Amino acid sequence: MFAFGMLLMKLEDEARHKSEDVDDAVLTDVVLALQRRIEVNHDFDIPYLAGYSEDGRTVYIDRHLPRTMASQGRAVRLAPFLVTHEVVEKSLLDKLRLHYLHAHQIALRTERDAVRAAGVSWQAYQALMKRNGKPIDEEKVKAVPHDLDLTPYRDLKDFAVLDRLVKAAQRSKVGNSRSQPAAKSRTRAAGE
Numbered sequence: 359m360f361a362f363g364m365l366l367m368k369l370e371d372e373a374r375h376k377s378e379d380v381d382d383a384v385l386t387d388v389v390l391a392l393q394r395r396i397e398v399n400h401d402f403d404i405p406y407l408a409g410y411s412e413d414g415r416t417v418y419i420d421r422h423l424p425r426t427m428a429s430q431g432r433a434v435r436l437a438p439f440l441v442t443h444e445v446v447e448k449s450l451l452d453k454l455r456l457h458y459l460h461a462h463q464i465a466l467r468t469e470r471d472a473v474r475a476a477g478v479s480w481q482a483y484q485a486l487m488k489r490n491g492k493p494i495d496e497e498k499v500k501a502v503p504h505d506l507d508l509t510p511y512r513d514l515k516d517f518a519v520l521d522r523l524v525k526a527a528q529r530s531k532v533g534n535s536r537s538q539p540a541a542k543s544r545t546r547a548a549g550e
Contacts, residue, residue, distance in 0.1 A: 398416070406510060412507045430477065447465035
């Protein structure tokens with residue numbers, strides 16, 4: 359009973375803002391709560407900019423993607439928005455067995471609303487993602503996490519990317535332990 363009470367208190371502490379309406383402050387609380395539960399790793403080549411581990415506990419963000427963007431004279435971290443997208447998407451895939459495209463649409467809209475709630479222009483954010491997405495998708499994949507969930511690539515029948523990922527993973531296994539995340543770049547998302 360004590361553990362349940364502590365968990366309940368912690369959950370109450372996370373929900374700092376109270377509203378059942380659409381509310382930016384509540385969504386900001388959600389983004390922070392998701393970050394506390396996920397490890398973020400920036401060590402690998404991740405087609406589509408970000409992905410998640412098979413168990414959903416790690417969000418991988420492509421090592422070439424900038425970690426911040428300028429918005430209204432301040433540096434805004436990108437990881438919270440990407441984590442939000444990836445956690446929502448993975449949950450819908452695993453728990454409700456949605457097709458990737460449907461899960462992605464819901465996750466993208468959640469990401470968009472989180473970006474806007476943080477006072478960042480969605481158009482500027484999307485422009486940054488588009489500028490970085492194409493070069494990352496075309497790059498030679500060298501380092502791939504051993505537990506990257508391949509569901510998005512399979513559901514989209516993106517066999518070219520799947521082939522590159524599998525070959526990179528095989529090279530990593532042969533090379534040494536490159537498929538294991540490096541400790542220096544693994545962080546709890548909230549502590550970035």
